[in-house]
Amino acid sequence: MVSRPNRLASPAGATTTRGNAAAAGELARNASARDPGSALALAEEVLGRALRIGATEAEVLVMAGDSALTRFANSEIHQNVAERSLTVSLRHVVGRRIAVVSTGRVDADGLRSLVHRAAAIARSCEELDDWAGLPAPIEASSRAAVSAWADGTAEATPEFRAEGVRAVIAAADAVGVTAYGSFSTDAEAVAVANSAGIRSAENRTSSQLLTVHMSPDGGTGYAEGVSMDATTIDAAAIGREAATKARAGDRPVTVDPGDYPVVLEEYAVVDITDMLGYLGFSALAVQEGRSFVEPGRRIGSELVTIIDDGADRNGLPMAFDYEGVAKQRVPLVESGVCRDVVYDSQTAARAGRTSTGHGLPAPNPWGPFPLNAVMSAGDTSRDDLVKGLDRGLLVTRFHYTNVVHPKLAMITGMTRDGTFLVERGEVVGPVRNLRFTQSYLDALAGVSAVSSSRKTIRGFLGAAVVPALRIDAWTFTGVTEF
């Protein structure tokens, strides 16, 4: 993890800054996922243009990416896509008037239009009374740099992804079930330059292989692998995990809704860290009074510790946020007690602090979010989690969760792709999927065991590193037909 001022080249991509003399078209052509230095040069070129036409402050975010995804269903590839894109976003400030304009047109005319439109919009805006200015570089951290880049992902071909998909399908074929899923590989360069001295550039890669296996006898199973390096994802193992679960789920029976102790697999736990991050661990949520977070408030059992750490090597590292501010390690919950929340530059200024490096691209009325949640492992084996249930349910994952009551963190959703009844510590059989309506805060308070192993799972707030959990009570409020 790199966290030092005024910069932030990733170890894998040396940052080089060209002079403004370079033609915009050339800069745009050079700004590729592999070359964060060129992305930063393009950002600086646009920054210079904005300042020359009267911006009192300006910030430029450049994102250049190559993304590809191979999707399969009914045990065949049915969708297969590749994309190259480049986006330049300018936050143009005149006094306290702020406009944000973004474009994918990065030739000289496109960039000229970008800055002039931004200037015109800024002139039309009302002043923002509490505008605190763009963030400045922060003090260097002594933490070691973490690469966010893997050539194995950046160089992944359609044939490489198809090979992985065939391995997943072979695992499904072996037990007579059908595979549905996707294998994605993404590479991007992100660069931020602002008038307060921020110069941040990094290239990042990520890859995800997920599959739902469906059995003709009613069972379904899920498995997922997420990594910075696509070549480390074991497609055959993911296929086998989903296949085993799908067959174990055949011929499910209905259990009555009610309160059950549960073991949640990692694929379900990521929803808890995501939802709590979305609802509570944002400084803006606290400042608007809609968060459950109060420093020192106990919300979980002693076994619950969650931090946000963009430098965790098990996750998908990020050196800086979309304002170019170096990411800080932020303890959110320690031994069940709320400690802190994440900040961007504006929420930090209101609180008299410095940004923790959790800003999203401007304009951002939603506030900062933790995008690298890491939940501490416990000391219980996966088998012992289940053995600790006298009568309860083993849940693989959740589906379509949504907020019923924000301050109580009450969430509703469905179980999916592997729900099993456990009696006297043994899985006795599959059950039909259930609806739950459950406070995730109450769930954290009821955590009685945490697995010693963890998985990296992609949620709706980035990628989280999470263990499996045993929870004393979970409120199921309905049941469906499968």
Add this chain to the structure above:
Amino acid sequence: MRDLTDRALDTAAKLGATYADVRVIRRRDESIAVKSGRVEGVAMGETDGFGVRVLVDGAWGFAASDNFELAEGDRVGALAVRVAKASATALRRPVELDGRPPATGKYETPVGEDPFKVPLESKISDLVAADRAAGGVKGVSFTESVYAAHREWKTFAASDGSFTEQVITQVGAAVEANAIEGDEHQRRSYPDAGGGYQAAGYEYIRGLDLVGHSEPIGEEAVALLSAPQLPPGRRTIVLDPSMLYLQLHESCGHPTELDRVFGTEASYAGTSFLTPDKLDEGFMYGSELVTIVADATAPGGLGTFGWDDEGVEAQAVPLVQNGRFVGYLSSRETAPRVGRRSGGAMRADGWNRIPLIRMTNVNMLPVPGMTLDEIVADTDDGLYLANNRSWSIDDRRLNFQFATEVAYEIKGGKKGRLFKNPTYTGITYEFWRSCDAVGDEHSFVMLGTPNCGKGEPSQTARVGHAVPGARFRNVQVGVGKW
């Protein structure tokens, strides 16, 4: 533009594509975000690029780029073919498309007052005035208001000679008041939680009269803080159009998507309970009062266009006729598998995404006889639920649960006291079969959502729903522990 589309199509054909199409798209988006009377963000975004979709050996490939140089047309066309050939290595059912005449022509959304020509200061002023009216109510903690305008220029060319050009314009706005006290957070919005949206010009925004509705929603948000919790039970409920449209979206729109039925969305959004055998048997989806149509020609809908993204002409497709399930949202690939022609529902989220089967305007038709007010007057004991707050449904679209911002008690045909945190739940076909009153054309209003998610990589669709209000009997309300 013809040069680029011809180049990409020719390259694809030379390399073995038996069918190819190209979409060249330019998008322009403008948004204003106001929070507690302050302009939080004014943003303008532009993106343009092209995507090439090819069929090679019965397998799909797709590639996209934002570089319009002719040589890039060659590169992208060739990459799409290479991707398709990789797809063919895991193919079990070669793709066959239904026949359709080559599409040619132009379409443009009828616009009264071009939203991009209305002075920005004027649009900001309108929104700030509405937001401040809501925020001026004593007890309101914070307000949020949004305005958005969207325009898309789309050229479609296919190897069969099709060539169409379309310009789609859409606008939307919303005002939201939040009241917070202790653990209670209540919200009221107008016209809808996510905003009222239509394919129209700024005249639609003026017609919403945001200012006129802002103070009442502020007052109601505050009143909800001291309202009683909705007790659990089985009740008669009347759904306002602001809730009914999302009920329709989730429990009829999505399950009638034929790609879901055939499993191609299984790994993400899920499948559908509306399997083809139910089409053959004339499955009773709802009561005889329930008629639902997917109408891409409906005036003002977010799903209104000239041709879909496969060049199929806009049309109205019956989905449910007097309660009976009669049709699907479909594509050229899927429709022949149920013995039909494409219903023209293939839509892509921009130049860098493939078209998927998406809702157009999934509308519930009004029933002559009673206005919505007369339905309330005809209800002795029930609840009137308005404005969605939370939504969730299982992956086959059977078990759903919704929360609304407000419930008004109905006693003796009159709306009375408020209940807070209302929720209701059910099984899709049981719920629609319990419909015993549908409003007439007086309550029939075009609503919709600009953020319907589907697909991997994720795509956001803008879909319309014209609905009246309706009444349902014996519905479970008040879910969860409060």
